[in-house]
Amino acid sequence: RRGRAQYQLFDRKQSLKIEKQQRIAESMRHVLTSEEEQFSAVYQPLYHLQSGEFIGVEVLARWHSPEFGAVSPGEFIPLAESRGLINQLSCRIFKVIKDDILSQQLSTEGRKPILAVNVSAQQISDEDFERKLIRFHEQVAESGWQLEVELTETQLMSMSDVIIDRLGTWQSYGMRIAIDDFGTGYSCLAYLHMLPVNKLKIDRQFLQAETKSRKEDEIMYAIMSMARALNIEVLAEGIETTEQFRRLQKLGCSTGQGFGLARPQAWRSELMGALPLK
Numbered sequence: 001r002r003g004r005a006q007y008q009l010f011d012r013k014q015s016l017k018i019e020k021q022q023r024i025a026e027s028m029r030h031v032l033t034s035e036e037e038q039f040s041a042v043y044q045p046l047y048h049l050q051s052g053e054f055i056g057v058e059v060l061a062r063w064h065s066p067e068f069g070a071v072s073p074g075e076f077i078p079l080a081e082s083r084g085l086i087n088q089l090s091c092r093i094f095k096v097i098k099d100d101i102l103s104q105q106l107s108t109e110g111r112k113p114i115l116a117v118n119v120s121a122q123q124i125s126d127e128d129f130e131r132k133l134i135r136f137h138e139q140v141a142e143s144g145w146q147l148e149v150e151l152t153e154t155q156l157m158s159m160s161d162v163i164i165d166r167l168g169t170w171q172s173y174g175m176r177i178a179i180d181d182f183g184t185g186y187s188c189l190a191y192l193h194m195l196p197v198n199k200l201k202i203d204r205q206f207l208q209a210e211t212k213s214r215k216e217d218e219i220m221y222a223i224m225s226m227a228r229a230l231n232i233e234v235l236a237e238g239i240e241t242t243e244q245f246r247r248l249q250k251l252g253c254s255t256g257q258g259f260g261l262a263r264p265q266a267w268r269s270e271l272m273g274a275l276p277l278k
């Protein structure tokens with residue numbers, strides 16, 4: 001049917017997978033346009049690595065579907081992005097965050113804890129999303145938190161003047177900008193001096209690599225030195241073991257997160273406690 005001199009293999013497994021994705025996307029659209037509360041958020045604490053002090057949380061979306069069970073963000077985020085549902089999903093997560101933690105006012109003493117949310121690159125130039133983000137930022141600030149927007153490095157690679165401009169505007173409102181999964185893209189150095197950015201989140205691949213030479217430590221050290229020179233903060237992702245934690249402390253890495261420190265979990269104010277350092 002596609003014309004002559006062409007052939008197409010029919011892969012039954014592939015087609016079943018596409019059908020399932022289609023059903024998941026339909027279900028997500030339905031849930032996001034109704035009052036159904038299937039989406040929730042978990043919160044992973046971020047810490048100062050030298051002092052163990054709590055510095056904030058990263059918010060991670062969760063979906064418990066009665067039909068499909070627990071769908072992983074690795075599956076539903078790309079679907080939401082490709083089906084035009086990502087703004088609705090973000091707004092649903094903002095609402096969940098408001099119910100979970102912004103309803104309680106924090107005491108104002110000390111530094112404001114960070115509330116880090118993940119945003120997809122395609123949302124940056126969306127005016128409707130921007131209005132909602134700015135409104136959300138106001139609510140976050142009023143409750144005594146500091147909003148940080150995480151954007152992945154690979155998504156920023158097709159960076160344009162428009163994006164630089166929007167991120168600069170967000171920063172001028174008082175939001176912080178973090179580059180997520182830093183080191184997984186290829187253009188990391190070319191844009192750093194142009195992009196309004198407060199923090200680099202070093203991807204866990206460097207920390208978790210199983211090599212003897214420890215070239216990864218050299219790379220992390222170089223990223224930290226560069227960041228320091230540019231006045232950008234650094235956070236190491238994926239700290240799972242005590243050995244990894246010690247290595248980072250030795251390298252002088254200021255902040256981190258990972259299953260070994262605290263898992264992403266349902267909100268409770270006890271998450272704001274310091275790390276018990278041994």
Ligand code: C2E
Binds near residue numbers: 060
């Ligand atoms: P991410 O932003 O890089 O988030 C960190 C991911 O690493 C999370 O996976 C977290 O559970 C996991 N993680 C944390 N500590 C460790 C560790 O020590 N070891 C290992 N192996 N993994 C660790 P999760 O929750 O499955 O999220 C996957 C991705 O989905 C996130 O990656 C983020 O890019 C995306 N995502 C999640 N929520 C949202 C959202 O609300 N909006 C958007 N646009 N993306 C989201």
Ligand code: CA
Binds near residue numbers: 180
């Ligand atoms: Ca993130």
Ligand code: CA
Binds near residue numbers: 180181201203237
């Ligand atoms: Ca990451």
